[in-house]
Amino acid sequence: MNRIKFPRIAALLRLGLGALFIYASLGKIMDPAGFALSIDNYRMLPEFLVALMAAVLPWLELLCGLALVFNCWTPGASLLIFAMNAIFIIAIASAMARGLDISCGCFSTSEAGSRAGLAHLVEDLFFLAAAGYLYLSSIASLQPPQR
Amino acid sequence: MQFSRYLPAFALRQALILTLAALVLGLAANQLNPRGIAIGAAPTGAAAWDDSPTPVYPRPITLDQLQGLMQRRAALLIDARSREEYLDGHLPGALHIPFEGWFEQIDRVRALPHERWLVLYCSGGTCDLADLLAGELIREGFEKVAVYRGGIAEYRLANPLKRGEEAGRE
Numbered sequence: 220m221n222r223i224k225f226p227r228i229a230a231l232l233r234l235g236l237g238a239l240f241i242y243a244s245l246g247k248i249m250d251p252a253g254f255a256l257s258i259d260n261y262r263m264l265p266e267f268l269v270a271l272m273a274a275v276l277p278w279l280e281l282l283c284g285l286a287l288v289f290n291c292w293t294p295g296a297s298l299l300i301f302a303m304n305a306i307f308i309i310a311i312a313s314a315m316a317r318g319l320d321i322s323c324g325c326f327s328t329s330e331a332g333s334r335a336g337l338a339h340l341v342e343d344l345f346f347l348a349a350a351g352y353l354y355l356s357s358i359a360s361l362q363p364p365q366r
Numbered sequence: 367m368q369f370s371r372y373l374p375a376f377a378l379r380q381a382l383i384l385t386l387a388a389l390v391l392g393l394a395a396n397q398l399n400p401r402g403i404a405i406g407a408a409p410t411g412a413a414a415w416d417d418s419p420t421p422v423y424p425r426p427i428t429l430d431q432l433q434g435l436m437q438r439r440a441a442l443l444i445d446a447r448s449r450e451e452y453l454d455g456h457l458p459g460a461l462h463i464p465f466e467g468w469f470e471q472i473d474r475v476r477a478l479p480h481e482r483w484l485v486l487y488c489s490g491g492t493c494d495l496a497d498l499l500a501g502e503l504i505r506e507g508f509e510k511v512a513v514y515r516g517g518i519a520e521y522r523l524a525n526p527l528k529r530g531e532e533a534g535r536e
Contacts, residue, residue, distance in 0.1 A: 248395065250401070251396055251399065251401070251402055251403050252401060252402075252403050252423055252501065252504070253501050255403050255423065256423075256424075256494075256497050256498070256500075256501055259497075260494045260497060267405065270403050270404065270405040271405055273403060274392040274393055274395070274396040274402070274403065274405060275388050275389050275392035275393065276388075276392075277392070278387075278388040278389075278391045278392040278395065279384065279385060279388035279392075281388075282384050282387055282388050282391075283384060286384065292380040292383075292384065294374070294376065294377035294380055295376075295377050295378075295379070295380020295381040295382075295383070295384055296380070296381075296384060298373075298377050298378075298380075298381045299381050299384055299385065302381075317492070318492050319492045319494075320489075320492045320493050320494065321492075321493075321494040322494060322498065354377070355372075358372075358374055358377055361374075361376070362371070362374060
């Protein structure tokens, strides 16, 4: 595994992704019922998991966002953001495949014009790549080189 | 080993602690939030209509339950789709309050009755306009809010739709 190659790009991605996740979490933390509706509309989870996810996921986004912004526990936070984005991508792709005409629920809970579709899928793929890059570069800088 | 090199223990430990912290904070904040949600509530869907209000979450309603409420005149139907779709065919007696731009009709929304069930619908199976509008009505303080998720798609299979404007239903 290589050492971090572009430290400025990594720092920019870390701050950008962190700020984005903090921003995305706030509206959902204020309105868990609205976020629960958005999750429920994907029709992928049973009711009790919908409520649990609506209560916990925004806080996970907030904590991971803060961790990235303050560059504290970046490996753990970027790993979680990578995993969350992978789940979002599966959810949006599955909603598109099933022809669901629903709002994304990505950044706020009452975004009428923001449907779960290709634009959000591409966006999440970009975030996935950014989180992956951040993760690999952060663990590389914390581990001794091999051999 | 290659695997532990890409998933080192310290990264997994951090991720686990962050997840546990989010779980604790999320559950605690939800408890303290007056608009928090019920976690682990039993799923609804019983055939009989439970008349208790629904303070934070719109109640799903089946076609049978809807027709029962319509017969008892206990429900006010609200079509959350666009004006063109509404004029093209809606449930008999349904008011038209489109989710897109609903706030422009805020006076009309606030004048809706609190004692009757407001049953919202949109095109059916794959739409969420009714759910979104239901969320806004609940935020406006309405407690008897239900969503007919079968929507137009299910209703029209067995029942005629009404075209054009509704007159004198408010």
